[in-house]
Amino acid sequence: MxxxxxxxxxxxxxxxxxxxxxxxxxxxxxxxxxxxxxxxxxxxxxxxxxxxxPVFDMAGHHIPAGWxxxxxxxxxxxxxxxxxxxxxxxxxxxxxxxxxxxxxxxxxxxxxxxxxxxxxxxxxxxxxxxxxxxxxxxxxxxxxxxxxxxxxxxxxxxxxxxxxxxxxxxxxxxxxxxxxxxxxxxxxxxxxxxxxxxxxxxxxxxxxxNPADSGSLYDFPxxxxxxxxxxxxxxxxxxxxxxxxxxxxxxxxxxxxxxxxxxxxxxxxxxxxxxxxxxxxxxAGAPERAAKVRGIGAFGWMPDSTSGAMSARLLTYLRRDPRQILLFVMPVLFVALFALQSRGITIVIWQGLIWGGWMMQMTEGNGLAYDGRGFTMEVLAGVRGWDDRRSRMRVFASINVIYMVVLGLACFVLTGDWRTADGLLLGVTFICLALGVSFSSIGVAEITNCSLMYPVPSMDKPFSTPQGRAVAQGLFPFVQLFGCLIPMLPTILVAIVLVVADMGGWLWVMAPVGLANGVAAMVIGSWLGGKLLDARAIRVVQTLDSFASLQR
Known part of the structure; x- marks a missing residue:
């Protein structure tokens, strides 16, 4: 043996x-x-x-052995x-x-x-x-x-x-x-x-x-x-x-x-x-139960156009892809974790929306790798890069708007800010800022997902680690994650001015500024991503073929 x-x-x-x-x-x-x-x-x-x-001296006094x-x-x-x-x-x-x-x-x-x-x-x-x-x-x-x-x-x-x-x-x-x-x-x-x-x-x-707890050094344990x-x-x-x-x-x-x-x-x-x-x-080898599909799903109500069909395909993929669904849970998770640590300060809970919106599009920063060889059919059909970018922008922007509004309403109930005018204004401001950050993240993602690509696990094995993934995955997502802050510089500058000038009563200005800033960043980023995709379409297909061989 x-x-x-x-x-x-x-x-x-x-x-x-x-x-x-x-x-x-x-x-x-x-x-x-x-x-x-x-x-x-x-x-x-x-x-x-x-x-x-043998002897402990911490903060200038002896540490008892029993303690x-x-x-x-x-x-x-x-x-x-x-x-x-x-x-x-x-x-x-x-x-x-x-x-x-x-x-x-x-x-x-x-x-x-x-x-x-x-x-x-x-x-x-x-x-x-x-x-x-x-x-x-x-x-x-x-x-x-x-x-x-x-x-x-x-x-x-x-x-x-x-x-x-x-x-x-x-x-x-x-x-x-x-x-x-x-x-x-x-x-x-x-x-x-x-x-x-x-x-x-x-x-x-x-x-x-609990950082709010105070007491003697020896109160613990x-x-x-x-x-x-x-x-x-x-x-x-x-x-x-x-x-x-x-x-x-x-x-x-x-x-x-x-x-x-x-x-x-x-x-x-x-x-x-x-x-x-x-x-x-x-x-081993037991057959799986076949799933029944009714109708044509998202293809029935998406716009009757090239970008509409591609949006329907992307939405269908997202519903079945556990690798990407995880990040859509992040905003709820951030709000829940911040609520447990808020100590009664409602603004701590509201900031969870911004953190969640910031991280939701991390997988979209490598979105074409998650699509895999399905992108090859787009290239063979001669789809323009702008149509591809617009289809992805439509899906993710719609998800973000619905998600953030619903989660914002939940935050109103959780914090009780709906009872006062100042609380309502605070909540609306953070919802708009979260949408602006998420829109900016989409715009940058549409540029990086056709240029900075790395292997991803297959859909059937979401826990696996393809060879060559570790180094790239440890670096490339941060390009998209921190890169989306650059288009948001106008909003950041407005926030700095309000803080320096001690104009807390004008915090609501951040809502329209942040939302407009995010929409502009998303549209411009998607347009630039479409131009880049037109120039690199063949190379992207070759890269996706090499990634597919690592998933076998």
Whole structure:
């Protein structure tokens, strides 16, 4: 059994090294990963060394040992649980990624399910992220050296146990989500829910910490924090990190109970993954239920013109594309997150409209790549660039207007600003500013999506990562994101003048200025994008063909 498992581990590294020799970009990415890993190790080691010092002097006074123990305990429990959930969701984003080491690649070799799953687990544990994570948690033992030698030794032992637990949970989540979510509609809903939960998790620290609270340095941790930390220590995310503290308190029953939690977690995850492998093998090739389509949809009510037909096609694609729908949830998400952090200040909630409108068109900045080879038919039909840009402008501008108005009405209800004239004026101003920013973003997007293109995952595998996507995706979206602020400079200058002149009563001027500015930026940007598309149509088709080959 171990021979097969070790062979799979060697295969993982052989494929990795072969990829590095073949692809320059993969080599660069791997080197950057190693650099970031070393940086993380240095950072964790330095922090642990500082926290493990025998004497603490913060803000000019001595830190009590009991208080420091409580802070470390609460911070470790909160941090381990939060990090565990983040790791799970990052792993979840790899669902549908057709990597070489995916389980279905070994279907023809007759490897028993248990051996195959054990090999996949050890292969993951032998990867660079798992190795860096283990070393980082082992370096964290330096933070306990002022408590006892036993805690240091126990943390060294608990580090690999924690990594095994997180890897087991990640494998189970990926296997279960891939196995249980079969239909395209289910995959789309699952993608949206996973990404929204991930964004909310990243914002949890800002929501939990109340900057308005004041008190002594020693008011933290509170009794509530300690009780929550104790509860988290009984979860798979916190059990391994609690082992050093159980050793310090000298309670063997709690220590054994924590080990039992880890062991049960490993067994349940392993059995669940094996069941998923067996289920996939039995149900492979099962036909999907055909969807019924009634009528011609958007083609029936869009304008009877070239741009109208293209608008209908784009709207039909958007309804079925989970990769782009996610950003349309952003305004609601921003408003909800700002509402939780508003502390009764309504303007904090209203600004969520502007942030949401600013980010809604990020995917449109690479819109032709999301369309894929469908754009080829436009080129073959001799469609003008202006007709293409106008069709896209019509769809996204209409969505933005309806979206922002409805969300603005919801903000009126949420804030209660509809009760006063000043509140109504404030809300209308922010709605107009949000529309102006979103219109400007559309205009810039119509220029960048035919010039700064990068590969995107296929519609059937929205979590996958095509080769060559990482570097471009980390840079090109910011060109469109920050570039849309340049056409809005007139509005920004008016805002600066109002602030400098202390003319808060004239804030309503921002509404017509921002809206007119945004409309002008959208129209001019779409016109320029049409000219650019006419000049680059053939090259765009060639680029889209190369992107399509990366999605296979």
């Amino acid at each position: 171990m021979e097969v498992v070790l062979t799979m581990v060697r295969l993982r590294w052989a494929l990795t090294l072969a990829t590095l020799r073949k692809s320059t970009w993969q080599t660069i990415g791997y080197v950057l990963g190693i650099v970031f890993g070393i940086g993380a190790l240095v950072g964790v080691g330095a922090l642990a060394w500082f926290l493990g010092g 420091m123990y409580g802070v470390l305990h609460v911070a470790v429990m909160y941090g381990s649980t939060f990090a565990g959930f983040i790791i799970l969701f990052i792993q979840l984003m790899l669902v549908g990624d057709g990597s070489t080491m995916a389980p279905h690649r070994f279907a023809l070799y007759g490897i028993p399910d248990r051996k195959l799953q054990l090999g996949m687990l050890l292969g993951g544990l032998s990867g660079l992220p798992a190795i860096c994570g283990t070393l980082a948690l082992m370096l964290w033992s330096l933070a306990y050296r002022w408590m006892s030698v036993g805690m240091v030794v126990m943390q060294l032992i608990a580090a690999p146990l924690a990594i095994i637990t997180m890897m087991s949970l990640a494998k189970l989540v990926i296997s279960a989500s891939t196995t249980l979510v079969r239909s395209k509609r289910g995959k789309n809903a699952f993608y949206l829910i996973a990404m929204i939960v991930f964004i909310v998790l990243c914002q949890l620290p800002n929501i939990i910490v 509170s009794l509530t924090d300690l009780s929550v930390a104790d509860a988290l220590s009984w979860t798979p995310f916190g059990a391994a990190f609690q082992l050093p503290y159980d050793l310090l308190t000298g309670n063997p029953l709690l220590f054994v109970a924590r080990l039992a939690i880890l062991a049960v977690t490993w067994v349940v995850c392993f059995v669940g993954c094996v069941w998923c492998l067996r289920h996939d093998r039995v149900t």
